[in-house]
Amino acid sequence: MVPDKKETANSSESIHEEQIQQLVALGRLAGTVAHELNNPLDGILRYLNLAIRVIEQGEANKALDYLQQSRDGLMRMVRITRQLLTYTRSLKASPETATLDEILNQALRIIQPIGGDIEIVLDRQLDGTARYPAAGLTQVFINLIKNAVDAMSGRGRLTITIHADQDNLTVAFRDSGPGFAPEDSEKLFQPFYTTKPDGHGTGLGLAICRDLIEKLKGHIIATNNPDGGSTFTVQLPYVNTSGQERGVVDHE
Numbered sequence: 001m002v003p004d005k006k007e008t009a010n011s012s013e014s015i016h017e018e019q020i021q022q023l024v025a026l027g028r029l030a031g032t033v034a035h036e037l038n039n040p041l042d043g044i045l046r047y048l049n050l051a052i053r054v055i056e057q058g059e060a061n062k063a064l065d066y067l068q069q070s071r072d073g074l075m076r077m078v079r080i081t082r083q084l085l086t087y088t089r090s091l092k093a094s095p096e097t098a099t100l101d102e103i104l105n106q107a108l109r110i111i112q113p114i115g116g117d118i119e120i121v122l123d124r125q126l127d128g129t130a131r132y133p134a135a136g137l138t139q140v141f142i143n144l145i146k147n148a149v150d151a152m153s154g155r156g157r158l159t160i161t162i163h164a165d166q167d168n169l170t171v172a173f174r175d176s177g178p179g180f181a182p183e184d185s186e187k188l189f190q191p192f193y194t195t196k197p198d199g200h201g202t203g204l205g206l207a208i209c210r211d212l213i214e215k216l217k218g219h220i221i222a223t224n225n226p227d228g229g230s231t232f233t234v235q236l237p238y239v240n241t242s243g244q245e246r247g248v249v250d251h252e
Protein backbone atom coordinates (compact mmCIF):
# COMPACT_ATOMS: atom_id res chain seq x y z
CA MET A 1 0.00 0.00 0.00
CA VAL A 2 1.33 3.46 -0.89
CA PRO A 3 1.53 5.52 2.29
CA ASP A 4 -0.61 8.58 2.54
CA LYS A 5 1.59 11.68 1.92
CA LYS A 6 0.37 13.40 5.07
CA GLU A 7 1.12 10.31 7.14
CA THR A 8 4.68 10.13 5.75
CA ALA A 9 5.29 13.80 6.50
CA ASN A 10 3.95 13.37 10.03
CA SER A 11 6.10 10.37 10.81
CA SER A 12 9.28 12.02 9.45
CA GLU A 13 8.39 15.14 11.44
CA SER A 14 8.08 13.09 14.60
CA ILE A 15 11.42 11.32 13.90
CA HIS A 16 12.99 14.75 13.42
CA GLU A 17 11.39 15.98 16.65
CA GLU A 18 12.71 12.90 18.51
CA GLN A 19 16.25 13.48 17.19
CA ILE A 20 16.15 17.12 18.28
CA GLN A 21 15.02 16.07 21.76
CA GLN A 22 17.85 13.51 21.93
CA LEU A 23 20.39 16.18 20.94
CA VAL A 24 19.02 18.60 23.52
CA ALA A 25 19.24 15.87 26.19
CA LEU A 26 22.78 14.98 25.06
CA GLY A 27 23.84 18.65 25.20
CA ARG A 28 22.43 18.95 28.72
CA LEU A 29 24.18 15.75 29.85
CA ALA A 30 27.50 16.83 28.28
CA GLY A 31 27.25 20.12 30.21
CA THR A 32 26.53 18.34 33.50
CA VAL A 33 29.35 15.81 32.98
CA ALA A 34 31.82 18.59 32.10
CA HIS A 35 30.79 20.45 35.26
CA GLU A 36 31.12 17.33 37.46
CA LEU A 37 34.58 16.58 36.05
CA ASN A 38 35.69 20.19 36.24
CA ASN A 39 35.03 20.49 39.98
CA PRO A 40 37.56 17.86 41.07
CA LEU A 41 39.90 19.04 38.31
CA ASP A 42 39.98 22.56 39.79
CA GLY A 43 40.61 21.09 43.23
CA ILE A 44 43.41 18.82 41.98
CA LEU A 45 45.18 21.77 40.32
CA ARG A 46 44.89 23.85 43.48
CA TYR A 47 46.22 21.08 45.73
CA LEU A 48 49.10 20.28 43.34
CA ASN A 49 50.11 23.95 43.29
CA LEU A 50 50.05 23.99 47.10
CA ALA A 51 52.13 20.79 47.21
CA ILE A 52 54.71 22.30 44.83
CA ARG A 53 54.86 25.49 46.90
CA VAL A 54 55.50 23.73 50.23
CA ILE A 55 58.10 21.45 48.61
CA GLU A 56 59.87 24.53 47.15
CA GLN A 57 59.83 26.07 50.61
CA GLY A 58 61.59 22.98 51.94
CA GLU A 59 58.54 21.73 53.85
CA ALA A 60 57.96 18.52 51.88
CA ASN A 61 56.23 16.85 54.86
CA LYS A 62 53.29 19.23 54.43
CA ALA A 63 52.82 18.09 50.82
CA LEU A 64 51.42 14.70 51.77
CA ASP A 65 47.94 15.97 52.64
CA TYR A 66 47.74 18.03 49.43
CA LEU A 67 48.79 15.03 47.36
CA GLN A 68 46.20 12.82 49.06
CA GLN A 69 43.48 15.39 48.32
CA SER A 70 44.61 15.43 44.67
CA ARG A 71 44.41 11.64 44.53
CA ASP A 72 40.85 11.68 45.99
CA GLY A 73 39.80 14.14 43.27
CA LEU A 74 41.35 11.97 40.59
CA MET A 75 39.60 8.87 41.98
CA ARG A 76 36.25 10.65 41.71
CA MET A 77 36.99 11.48 38.06
CA VAL A 78 38.01 7.88 37.41
CA ARG A 79 34.74 6.58 38.93
CA ILE A 80 32.64 8.93 36.79
CA THR A 81 34.45 8.15 33.53
CA ARG A 82 34.41 4.38 34.28
CA GLN A 83 30.65 4.41 34.83
CA LEU A 84 30.07 6.45 31.67
CA LEU A 85 32.33 4.10 29.68
CA THR A 86 30.44 1.01 30.90
CA TYR A 87 27.23 2.76 29.86
CA THR A 88 28.40 3.68 26.35
CA ARG A 89 29.84 0.17 25.90
CA SER A 90 26.51 -1.38 26.83
CA LEU A 91 24.79 0.87 24.26
CA LYS A 92 27.19 -0.28 21.55
CA ALA A 93 27.39 -3.85 22.79
CA SER A 94 26.55 -6.81 20.59
CA PRO A 95 22.85 -7.30 20.00
CA GLU A 96 22.97 -10.51 22.06
CA THR A 97 19.65 -11.19 23.78
CA ALA A 98 18.63 -13.31 26.78
CA THR A 99 15.58 -13.94 28.94
CA LEU A 100 15.09 -11.83 32.06
CA ASP A 101 15.87 -14.89 34.17
CA GLU A 102 19.23 -15.42 32.42
CA ILE A 103 20.06 -11.71 32.68
CA LEU A 104 19.24 -11.66 36.40
CA ASN A 105 21.38 -14.77 37.00
CA GLN A 106 24.26 -13.15 35.15
CA ALA A 107 23.93 -9.92 37.21
CA LEU A 108 23.88 -11.93 40.46
CA ARG A 109 26.95 -13.91 39.35
CA ILE A 110 28.89 -10.72 38.59
CA ILE A 111 27.97 -9.04 41.86
CA GLN A 112 28.87 -11.99 44.14
CA PRO A 113 30.15 -12.21 46.82
CA ILE A 114 27.89 -9.65 48.47
CA GLY A 115 29.14 -10.23 52.00
CA GLY A 116 27.54 -9.12 55.25
CA ASP A 117 24.30 -10.55 56.56
CA ILE A 118 22.24 -10.00 53.41
CA GLU A 119 19.70 -12.49 52.17
CA ILE A 120 18.60 -12.44 48.54
CA VAL A 121 15.21 -14.01 47.87
CA LEU A 122 14.15 -14.74 44.29
CA ASP A 123 10.47 -14.96 43.44
CA ARG A 124 10.09 -15.66 39.74
CA GLN A 125 6.93 -16.10 37.78
CA LEU A 126 8.67 -16.59 34.53
CA ASP A 127 7.86 -16.33 30.93
CA GLY A 128 10.49 -18.31 29.09
CA THR A 129 10.21 -16.72 25.65
CA ALA A 130 10.66 -12.96 26.03
CA ARG A 131 14.22 -11.92 25.19
CA TYR A 132 15.91 -8.57 25.79
CA PRO A 133 19.32 -7.02 24.97
CA ALA A 134 21.53 -8.60 27.61
CA ALA A 135 24.34 -6.05 28.11
CA GLY A 136 22.24 -3.01 29.05
CA LEU A 137 19.81 -4.89 31.28
CA THR A 138 22.61 -6.69 33.12
CA GLN A 139 24.05 -3.27 33.96
CA VAL A 140 20.62 -2.05 35.17
CA PHE A 141 20.13 -5.08 37.43
CA ILE A 142 23.67 -4.82 38.84
CA ASN A 143 23.09 -1.13 39.69
CA LEU A 144 19.79 -1.84 41.42
CA ILE A 145 21.18 -4.77 43.43
CA LYS A 146 24.28 -2.73 44.44
CA ASN A 147 22.13 0.22 45.54
CA ALA A 148 19.87 -2.06 47.61
CA VAL A 149 22.90 -3.69 49.24
CA ASP A 150 24.44 -0.25 49.99
CA ALA A 151 21.13 0.98 51.45
CA MET A 152 20.91 -2.02 53.80
CA SER A 153 24.42 -1.35 55.22
CA GLY A 154 25.43 -4.98 55.57
CA ARG A 155 22.22 -6.40 57.01
CA GLY A 156 18.79 -7.08 55.49
CA ARG A 157 16.77 -8.81 52.82
CA LEU A 158 16.48 -8.09 49.09
CA THR A 159 13.53 -9.72 47.37
CA ILE A 160 13.67 -9.81 43.58
CA THR A 161 10.38 -10.60 41.89
CA ILE A 162 9.84 -11.26 38.20
CA HIS A 163 6.22 -11.11 37.23
CA ALA A 164 4.60 -11.50 33.81
CA ASP A 165 1.17 -10.21 32.85
CA GLN A 166 -0.62 -9.80 29.55
CA ASP A 167 1.44 -6.85 28.26
CA ASN A 168 4.47 -6.42 30.50
CA LEU A 169 7.25 -8.14 32.35
CA THR A 170 7.97 -6.54 35.70
CA VAL A 171 11.11 -6.97 37.79
CA ALA A 172 10.92 -5.52 41.31
CA PHE A 173 13.87 -5.09 43.70
CA ARG A 174 12.46 -4.73 47.20
CA ASP A 175 14.92 -4.03 50.02
CA SER A 176 14.66 -3.68 53.77
CA GLY A 177 16.85 -0.56 53.96
CA PRO A 178 15.82 2.87 55.24
CA GLY A 179 13.99 3.94 52.05
CA PHE A 180 14.31 7.54 50.77
CA ALA A 181 12.59 10.88 51.38
CA PRO A 182 9.28 10.58 49.47
CA GLU A 183 9.76 13.98 47.75
CA ASP A 184 13.02 12.61 46.23
CA SER A 185 11.45 9.74 44.27
CA GLU A 186 12.19 11.51 40.94
CA LYS A 187 15.35 13.32 42.07
CA LEU A 188 17.06 9.93 42.58
CA PHE A 189 17.08 9.49 38.80
CA GLN A 190 18.81 12.81 38.07
CA PRO A 191 22.44 12.52 36.92
CA PHE A 192 24.92 13.15 39.77
CA TYR A 193 22.32 13.10 42.54
CA THR A 194 23.85 11.05 45.35
CA THR A 195 23.50 10.86 49.13
CA LYS A 196 26.44 8.46 49.47
CA PRO A 197 29.54 9.62 51.33
CA ASP A 198 32.45 11.12 49.41
CA GLY A 199 34.39 8.47 47.58
CA HIS A 200 31.41 6.12 47.17
CA GLY A 201 28.65 7.38 44.88
CA THR A 202 28.75 9.14 41.53
CA GLY A 203 25.00 9.65 41.26
CA LEU A 204 25.03 8.23 37.73
CA GLY A 205 23.65 4.72 38.40
CA LEU A 206 19.92 5.40 38.38
CA ALA A 207 20.12 8.05 35.62
CA ILE A 208 21.82 5.43 33.43
CA CYS A 209 19.28 2.75 34.45
CA ARG A 210 16.37 5.00 33.45
CA ASP A 211 17.98 5.85 30.11
CA LEU A 212 18.64 2.17 29.29
CA ILE A 213 15.12 1.12 30.31
CA GLU A 214 13.45 3.92 28.35
CA LYS A 215 15.46 2.90 25.28
CA LEU A 216 13.65 -0.46 25.60
CA LYS A 217 10.33 1.44 25.84
CA GLY A 218 9.98 0.48 29.49
CA HIS A 219 9.70 2.37 32.78
CA ILE A 220 11.53 2.40 36.09
CA ILE A 221 10.13 3.88 39.27
CA ALA A 222 11.12 4.08 42.95
CA THR A 223 8.63 3.68 45.80
CA ASN A 224 8.90 3.32 49.55
CA ASN A 225 7.41 0.15 51.06
CA PRO A 226 4.63 0.60 53.61
CA ASP A 227 6.58 -1.64 56.03
CA GLY A 228 9.98 0.05 55.47
CA GLY A 229 12.65 -0.08 52.77
CA SER A 230 12.16 0.76 49.13
CA THR A 231 11.28 -0.97 45.88
CA PHE A 232 12.70 -0.18 42.46
CA THR A 233 10.37 -1.52 39.79
CA VAL A 234 11.35 -2.07 36.16
CA GLN A 235 8.53 -2.63 33.71
CA LEU A 236 9.31 -3.80 30.18
CA PRO A 237 6.90 -4.31 27.33
CA TYR A 238 6.46 -7.97 26.55
CA VAL A 239 8.14 -9.04 23.30
CA ASN A 240 8.68 -12.60 22.12
CA THR A 241 11.64 -13.78 20.10
CA SER A 242 10.16 -12.50 16.85
CA GLY A 243 9.45 -9.10 18.40
CA GLN A 244 5.67 -9.65 18.42
CA GLU A 245 3.06 -8.77 21.00
CA ARG A 246 2.33 -11.14 23.81
CA GLY A 247 0.10 -14.14 23.21
CA VAL A 248 -0.16 -16.78 25.91
CA VAL A 249 1.56 -16.52 29.28
CA ASP A 250 3.59 -19.58 30.23
CA HIS A 251 4.25 -19.29 33.96
CA GLU A 252 6.86 -21.64 35.35
Ligand code: ADP
Nearest residue numbers: 147148151188194195196201202203204205206
Ligand atom coordinates in the same frame (compact mmCIF):
# COMPACT_ATOMS: atom_id res chain seq x y z
P1 ADP B 1 24.92 6.48 43.56
O1 ADP B 1 24.63 5.04 43.91
O2 ADP B 1 26.26 6.68 42.95
O3 ADP B 1 24.62 7.43 44.69
P2 ADP B 1 22.50 6.29 41.97
O4 ADP B 1 22.03 7.14 40.84
O5 ADP B 1 22.56 4.82 41.74
O6 ADP B 1 23.90 6.88 42.39
O7 ADP B 1 21.57 6.54 43.24
C1 ADP B 1 21.24 7.88 43.58
C2 ADP B 1 20.74 7.94 45.01
O8 ADP B 1 19.47 7.25 45.11
C3 ADP B 1 21.60 7.25 46.06
O9 ADP B 1 22.70 8.04 46.44
C4 ADP B 1 20.59 7.06 47.19
O10 ADP B 1 20.39 8.28 47.87
C5 ADP B 1 19.29 6.77 46.42
N1 ADP B 1 18.99 5.32 46.36
C6 ADP B 1 19.27 4.48 45.35
N2 ADP B 1 18.88 3.23 45.64
C7 ADP B 1 18.34 3.27 46.88
C8 ADP B 1 17.74 2.29 47.75
N3 ADP B 1 17.63 1.00 47.39
N4 ADP B 1 17.27 2.71 48.96
C9 ADP B 1 17.37 4.01 49.32
N5 ADP B 1 17.91 4.99 48.54
C10 ADP B 1 18.39 4.63 47.34
